[in-house]
Amino acid sequence: MTREAPVVLWFRRDLRLGDHAALLEASRHSRHVLALYVLDDALLKPGGAPRTAFLYGCLEKLNEQLGGRLMLVRGDPAVEVVRAARSVGAAAVHVSTDCGPYGRRRDASVAKALAENNIDWVETGSPYAVTPGRVTKPDGDPYRVFTPFHRAWTAHGWRAPADTGPSLVDWVEPPRSLKVPRPPRVDAELPEPGERAALDAWHAFLEDGAETYDTDRDRPDLSGTTRLSPYLRWGCVHPRTLLADLGDSAGAKSLRSELCWREFHADVLWHRPETARENYDRRFDGMEYDDDREAFDRWCAGRTGYPIVDAGMRQLLAEGWMHNRVRMVVASFLVKDLHQPWWLGARHFMKHLVDGDLASNQLNWQWVAGCGTDAAPYFRIFNPTTQGEKFDPDGDYVRRYVPELRSVAGKAVHTLKDRPEDYPAPMVDHAHERRVALERYGKL
Ligand SMILES: Cc1cc2nc3c(=O)[nH]c(=O)nc-3n(C[C@H](O)[C@H](O)[C@H](O)COP(=O)(O)OP(=O)(O)OC[C@H]3O[C@@H](n4cnc5c(N)ncnc54)[C@H](O)[C@@H]3O)c2cc1C
Numbered sequence: 001m002t003r004e005a006p007v008v009l010w011f012r013r014d015l016r017l018g019d020h021a022a023l024l025e026a027s028r029h030s031r032h033v034l035a036l037y038v039l040d041d042a043l044l045k046p047g048g049a050p051r052t053a054f055l056y057g058c059l060e061k062l063n064e065q066l067g068g069r070l071m072l073v074r075g076d077p078a079v080e081v082v083r084a085a086r087s088v089g090a091a092a093v094h095v096s097t098d099c100g101p102y103g104r105r106r107d108a109s110v111a112k113a114l115a116e117n118n119i120d121w122v123e124t125g126s127p128y129a130v131t132p133g134r135v136t137k138p139d140g141d142p143y144r145v146f147t148p149f150h151r152a153w154t155a156h157g158w159r160a161p162a163d164t165g166p167s168l169v170d171w172v173e174p175p176r177s178l179k180v181p182r183p184p185r186v187d188a189e190l191p192e193p194g195e196r197a198a199l200d201a202w203h204a205f206l207e208d209g210a211e212t213y214d215t216d217r218d219r220p221d222l223s224g225t226t227r228l229s230p231y232l233r234w235g236c237v238h239p240r241t242l243l244a245d246l247g248d249s250a251g252a253k254s255l256r257s258e259l260c261w262r263e264f265h266a267d268v269l270w271h272r273p274e275t276a277r278e279n280y281d282r283r284f285d286g287m288e289y290d291d292d293r294e295a296f297d298r299w300c301a302g303r304t305g306y307p308i309v310d311a312g313m314r315q316l317l318a319e320g321w322m323h324n325r326v327r328m329v330v331a332s333f334l335v336k337d338l339h340q341p342w343w344l345g346a347r348h349f350m351k352h353l354v355d356g357d358l359a360s361n362q363l364n365w366q367w368v369a370g371c372g373t374d375a376a377p378y379f380r381i382f383n384p385t386t387q388g389e390k391f392d393p394d395g396d397y398v399r400r401y402v403p404e405l406r407s408v409a410g411k412a413v414h415t416l417k418d419r420p421e422d423y424p425a426p427m428v429d430h431a432h433e434r435r436v437a438l439e440r441y442g443k444l
Pocket residue numbers: 217225226227228229230232233258259261262263265322323324325327328331349353355356357358360361362364365368
């Protein structure tokens with residue numbers, strides 16, 4: 001292959017130009033690179049409106065960075081990627097590895113279709129610091145427990161960020177391209193899309209939040225976390241970029257560990273792709289659930305009568321995002337107080353989260369439900385009132401999202417001795433439902 005024959009860089013979950021290992025590899029093969037994105041209905045249809053709107057925003061930004069040279073097509077990737085590569089006489093298609101179940105199937109069929117056309121398929125890097133599947137126990141088995149995975153992941157280490165940017169190559173003028181579609185209407189207020197916004201958010205966090213991350217990250221009333229999850233979801237920033245900036249403070253260690261949770265869940269899904277839909281722990285297949293659509297709808301709307309649960313569910317609708325601590329509380333409430341299956345809640349989350357990610361979402365739901373790998377034991381049931389008192393100690397978080405409770409001062413907002421008339425009574429008695437949950441668990 002000469003350096004003059006173009007290659008294609010097919011963007012998927014890597015919508016950035018900095019620290020881009022596949023771009024670096026593409027540049028080693030040719031100076032002339034066609035930037036391609038395929039709008040694939042198999043992925044777009046099930047994705048909720050906030051995620052789709054954010055994606056389209058990221059594509060606009062990427063196109064701007066490329067001087068308007070992003071080739072955007074719609075259809076079956078196995079057809080469209082080949083067509084795009086042939087249209088510029090490309091010798092190879094470069095990608096970052098996609099580790100999800102659908103992405104792996106899709107890529108196998110695209111690589112096959114390219115091979116039939118004598119076009120090479122080159123995978124370099126992935127959306128993770130350590131590509132899923134790489135960290136295994138000494139006997140080659142995957143880890144099932146986070147702490148030893150974390151240890152092995154740290155020992156394995158990761159490369160330094162790749163030195164890439166928009167001017168590394170000459171971007172080929174696409175022979176044709178669709179315009180980025182108009183984003184679907186979204187009521188939630190979404191973050192600014194794109195690589196620049198991701199890096200700005202990261203640098204602001206390094207200046208303001210990194211020192212206190214360790215102590216503030218569990219407090220939904222404070223802005224104690226990075227809020228980078230949507231950017232990591234779409235690859236507007238690579239985790240390696242973040243890891244390279246982290247030192248050895250308690251905050252840095254804690255954030256490294258959270259980033260490792262993301263990698264752990266991706267690793268679990270890589271080894272057990274069926275856990276996107278099925279219980280990791282098959283003993284839970286026999287769990288008895290309630291079929292109560294009305295209860296589920298009240299949970300979705302944030303009308304359960306438990307203030308921290310309602311605040312979380314309303315934050316999800318208002319921002320397409322929810323604080324991690326509250327995600328755990330609302331998930332526990334759905335599964336253990338309302339006795340509904342985890343996958344109903346996971347589906348609702350995927351519809352509304354701007355950071356909705358199959359591995360992180362499904363496996364965190366399973367972790368809370370008790371049926372996942374390294375799961376919180378089933379009998380550890382979050383008490384929504386004490387969780388509220390502990391992690392939202394002044395009640396500010398609840399008042400921000402539940403206007404009916406704004407007249408209640410301080411932490412009394414969690415116990416509500418005097419409940420405002422327009423705020424519902426608790427839909428269930430937590431102490432009773434806790435016993436029911438434990439009884440059902442005992443029968444497994
Ligand atoms: C029921 C449930 C569902 C979830 N669904 C998702 C999801 O769809 N997408 C998603 O990105 N995260 C999900 N999480 C994990 C976590 O809640 C979010 O990553 C986090 O709240 C994002 O906010 P942040 O970027 O400010 O996090 P920070 O605290 O700043 O953490 C930095 C990054 O580390 C990663 N991270 C942190 N905690 C976790 C975790 N427990 N599991 C995996 N990765 C983590 C994220 O990529 C996050 O952006 C879920 C958690 C629960 C309990």
